[in-house]
Amino acid sequence: MVPVRVRFAPSPTGALHIGGIRTALYNYLFARQHGGTFILRIEDTDQNRYVPGAEAYILEALQWCGLTPDEGPGSGGPYGPYRQSERKSRYREYALRLVEAGKAYYAFDTEAELEEKREKLRQAGWASSQYDHRLRMDMRNSLSMDPEDVRQRLDAGEPHVIRLKVDPGEEILIRDAIRGEVTVRTEELDDKVLLKADGMPTYHLANIVDDRLMEITHVIRGEEWLPSTAHHVLLYRGLGWEDRMPEFAHLPLILRPDGKGKLSKRDGARFGMPVFPLAWKGDTDENSFTGFREEGFDPRAVVNFLAFLGWNPGTEQEIYSLEAMTPEFSLERIHKSGARFDYDKARWYNQQYLMATPDEELATLLLPEAASRGWKPDKEWLAKVCGLMKERVTFARDILRKGYYFFEPVKDYDQATLARKWQPDSASLFEGLMEVLLNTRPFVAAGLESKAKAWWEAAGAGPGAILPLYRIALAGTMKGPAVFEMLEVLGPDLSRERLVRALEIFRQREKS
RNA sequence: GGCCCGUUCGUCUAGGGGUUAGGACGCAAGAUUUUCAUUCUUGUAACACGGGUUCGAUUCCCGUACGGGCUACCA
The missing domain is CATH 1.10.8 (Helicase, Ruva Protein; domain 3)
Structure with missing residues (x-):
């Protein structure tokens, strides 16, 4: 058996959102379950979109969730470097190998030319404006141009890209652990750029080369990659690597709470909830976001919640730690359809973990x-x-x-309840019980309670006549722990202070 | 528009040719309690639609509708 090696391969273009964390989580679970290796690879091949600090953010977010990579920029490993920008020199060789095999070609079209061509096609009413087998002979590339001309331009160092040559008439079969078999016909595919004019590879080339070099066995990534997977299969084939092509698993997307599209960074503000693991400080307020951590979430709750957004172990148990879900995990049990982000459920999970702490x-x-x-x-x-x-x-x-009132004096007394509960005999009841309670020792809830009960029974009163008043005196609010529990925690001195002060204030009501 | 993927309660989901279609969140009611919460009980609510296949389809197949993704020298 080949040892399992999976990678999480985010692009450092900003904060990593919660969908990315889930992808990392599933990769992590799969690796752990198979005793494999979980790798972090930074896909920074787009120099224009590079954002400083994003990589550190990714690392910190993974760590916070307990998904620390076994190999990666932070941890090192035998397959480094783990940043694609630092692997730049390796990619051209493979692109060239494809050119030599007739599976790829040089193209000299500039961005402006491409845009112009697309515009023309749009106006002519073409359904597609992609650079493909129908179009390439109209463009400036090593397939359409004179070989001598091409050589000269290359020798002169004219900027160019290398494109994959996709020939029509073939059906590509993709085996996906989640979706079964997916087929795509090659006439639908465009001639994807593999190597950009700046010498950097595109995602398509880089991910194939690195997955091969890093001996990745399973590619577990978002559904947005499914359409281009056919290109990737073609690449494996063209490079002669089809025999050891990784297995694919395309995850369903996390959708907006209203179901309108995939969850995006702006949805946090839109729906009043975090969509990032950690806060991110961007150049503007609009580009700054709060995180689950900053909102007070327990990472265990976030992980549990995220894991169950698209997957479940088939039991009726809802609470699973990372360790507990690892043996239960399987790609086959991942749902095919997208899952809406349910913030109420996330909060429920948090309370579950809170109560268990x-x-x-x-x-x-x-x-x-x-x-x-x-x-x-x-x-x-x-x-x-x-x-x-x-x-x-x-x-x-x-x-x-x-529970601020445990630490400092009560700020506001619940006037509405007071108005209802403060009766002519309240003051004497209040004082009478105070006498009993404050002289009770030890000052613990159970003892206080039995003393109090005996007292109001003898006094012919009920708990409803007096306890709400005590509650407001001690905490100011009708919400909170049992009165006797509060008394115990506050202790005799603080309790006396509060009761005396409250009684004073409550009495004022009668005069006004 | 084209291509690809999908569709079980409002949401997350279990299930799978014959089930009272199960659980969780949410919501509602009740029990408990001095309150709130917790907890427990109960209730609410779903197989998108139309054709097949079949003795029988929510389950298999095909359409339609709807939703999502992709359609960059971004990932």
Whole structure:
């Protein structure tokens, strides 16, 4: 068995969006499952679109998700370099080999000439304006021009590209692990540029050469590559590599929440949700984006959510760690159709992971943010707060936001509820229970609760008459943990302070 | 326009020639609770359409519709 080697091959043109992360994830899972190697290759063959910082972003995003490459620019490896710009010198040789075999040719048409030709064809009402077998003899290339002329231009160093010569009349069969067999007729294919005028290869040439040189066994990539896969098959064939052509698997796209097209970077702003793993600072606000990390997501939740967007293990279990899903993964179980991005589900996943995280871990995580808010909670105590709050929030940081009253005085009292609940006998009930509670020791929830119950039963009152008032006194809001739990965590001193202060304020109501 | 790919509840999906078409998110109701949330229970809601093939199609085939992708010296 040939060892499995897969690659994730993004282009460093900006932030890597969440669809890219999913592609990386599926590659990673496939590699791990087969005891293979997961490779990161940077496809920076377009110098015009190169964006500084994008590669570092890609690396950091993968790391955050736990998808660290085995080989790649950051990690090294025996098949480097892993940036195509650093492999530039290798590609021309293969393009030339194709020219010699009559499978490719030189073309001297300039961009302007091509544009002009396309425009003419459009006006003439041609359905297609692609540079193909129908057109190439009208263009300036080594097929249409005099060989001597071609040689002279080449010798003179005239700018040129090398194009793949696709002959009509053939049917290309693509075997895809997800889609089965796909056939394409060669008369539909254009003569793709393989080597650009600047000497860089296009994606098509580079990916074939590098996949071969890096001994890639499976190409798992987005569906947008399916149409050009026939060209790639032709390339493998032309180079005499068809015997060891990798297996293909074309993944369904991630669609916009409204289903109108594939998810794009602008959809984050449009739908009020992150579409990138990490925030990206672009040259303008419009080109800057928030990330799942910055929104407070747990990477485990993001990975779980993403994995299930287009794949599932066939069980009714929804929660799978990276480790748990690895043995279950298979390309065959990937869906064929695109999946809409469901932000509600992503949030649900986050809460699931949040609730499953031990309180101490959450405390460690939140300590820095608490400090930045000017709070200096004891870690063990913070863990208790986390325990009370984690099932009431979606994101870990909301524990601090929604539970601010554990760390500082109540800002607002819920006036609407107060108006309903503050009755003529409220003040005496409030005070009476205070007496009992504040003298109870130890100051723990269970004991406080039983003392309180005994007291209001004796007083002939019900919990509904008094507890809501305590809740507002302690937290200001009707939402939150059980009153006795809050009392315990706040401790006797803080509890007394709050109750006394609130009672004072609540009494003011009667006068106004 | 041409080529390629697709289509099960609103969304993510399981299933597969004969099923009460299953789960999850969301939504709704109920239970629990001092509140909120969690949890549990229940409900809501789907095989795009038309032809075949078949004793029988949601499942297989063909069309249509709809959706998506590609159609650059971008990846």
